[in-house]
Amino acid sequence: MSAQTGLIDQLEDALGDKNLARRAEVLRKVTDLFVLKSGTFSEDQIALFDVVMSRLLENIESAARAQFGSRIARLPDAPREVVRLLAADAAIEVAGPVLAHSERIDVDALVDSAKTQSQDHLLAISGRKILAEAVTDVLVDRGNRAVVSATAQNAGAKFSEFGVSTLVRKACNDGDLALCVWSRPDIPRQNLVKLFVDASEAVKNQLVEADPRRADLIRSMVAQATDDIQTKARAGSNEFSEAQHLVRELNTAGKLNEAQLLAFADEGSFDKVVAALSLMCDLPVGVVERAFVQNQTEQIVVLARAVDISWATTMKLLLLHAGVNGSSRHQLDITFANFFRLQPATAQTALKFYRMREKANRPN
The missing domain is CATH 1.25.10 (Leucine-rich Repeat Variant)
Structure with a gap:
């Protein structure tokens, strides 16, 4: 009791004292007491420590604040206001420990x-x-x-x-x-696919710039590498396996149609939409995936027109594309005119070209 009374007397004196060294010493003793009994205090007692410690922290040197912060950073009942003051300190040696460890922020x-x-x-x-x-x-x-x-x-x-x-x-x-x-x-699989498609394009551009004469060969190699990466991503995705199985069953039963594709798009199911369009357009899954993860809408429009999908359903597909790429609704509105300008026969010709290009890029 006498020790606590002595500490209270020092505390009363320290709070009114401008001697920073003395204030820092009293803060150390108060902190010793709090650390020693941590886990046993009531909320009212913690609130009292909060007021006292906050007052003692005022204007003391950074080294003393840093030492204090490191001692209370991991305490599960550290005074909240004190922790907040330390976390807001411009000096990283003061703020760092509580920002990294304190559960009271x-x-x-x-x-x-x-x-x-x-x-x-x-x-x-x-x-x-x-x-x-x-x-x-x-x-x-x-x-x-x-x-x-x-x-x-x-x-x-x-x-x-x-x-x-x-x-x-x-x-x-x-x-x-x-x-x-x-x-x-x-990380959602469509975002992983987008990451590696975009990264491959960046690598492709650097290589093409270094040796333009090998541009066609490089494009083929990068396209194949991208397909390999996408195949690995699909192989590790239970969601895609389930989606592909469902879509194949629907196709076998003659139920894979525009209405079903629209239902998949309404679900926001990237895997089901991609698997369905792949079968409907007779294209590898990787080609359809790239159409969705790259920052262009033209290829989606071509696929939709080639298999006679309505604008309403195409719009749902474009909204799914926008979700992956962060495209704006304004960009989708611009695509409206392109959709009706593209004749189905032209789109079917383009689709045949996509198929031939994919066959040519596959290794023998």
Whole structure:
């Protein structure tokens, strides 16, 4: 009791003292007491520590704040206001430990820090055990290469559609990041296909620029490599296997038609739509997949007109394409005129050309 009374006396004096060294010493003693008894305090007692510690933190030097933050960062009952103050500190040595480890920071505070603080702060956040979608949205959008890579490697990170599309876009020119994205089991298959189709195109363009005389050969090699990657992606996808099995059964029963394709599009099922169009157009699955994951709508229009699909159904297919690529509704409206300008006979000729090109690109 006497020891606690002595501490209270020092606390009263320290709160009114401008001597920073003395304030830091009292903060250390208060922290010793809190760490020692952590897990036994009531909410009212924690609230009292919150007020006292917050007051003592005012104006003390960065080294003392950093030492304090490292001691309470992993405590499950750390005072929330104190943690918030530390997390908002511009000095990474102060904010880093609580940003990386504290369970007492809410999602909104993490988002605010990610939006306003340095890349070092973002890197600290990226290493947390659990990262909500709202947090990863900011990390992958605002973060530098190290931050985005660390976030992609974090098994506890959750990604929204925006987060996934941003990761894929940045990975197209970053081999290490592409491997991180590829290894995540939670990335939708259509986004993985888009990643590798786009990355292959980037590689193709670099090689063509280096040696234009080999352009045709390079295009053929890259197209085959892309098909191999897509085949591996499909082989590892239970969803695609189930979709392909269903579509083949419908086709065998004579029930694979425009109405069924529209139903698949309404479901938002990328795998079923791709498998269905592949059979309806007599094209390899890889060709149809690339039509959806590349940033062009013309090939989808050609396929639709060639097999006499209506504009209403085609529009649903284009909306599915827009979801993968982030296309705008305005771009879809422009396609309306192209659809009716393209004659079915012309589209069927183009479809025959696609088939011949695919046969020519296949190895003997």
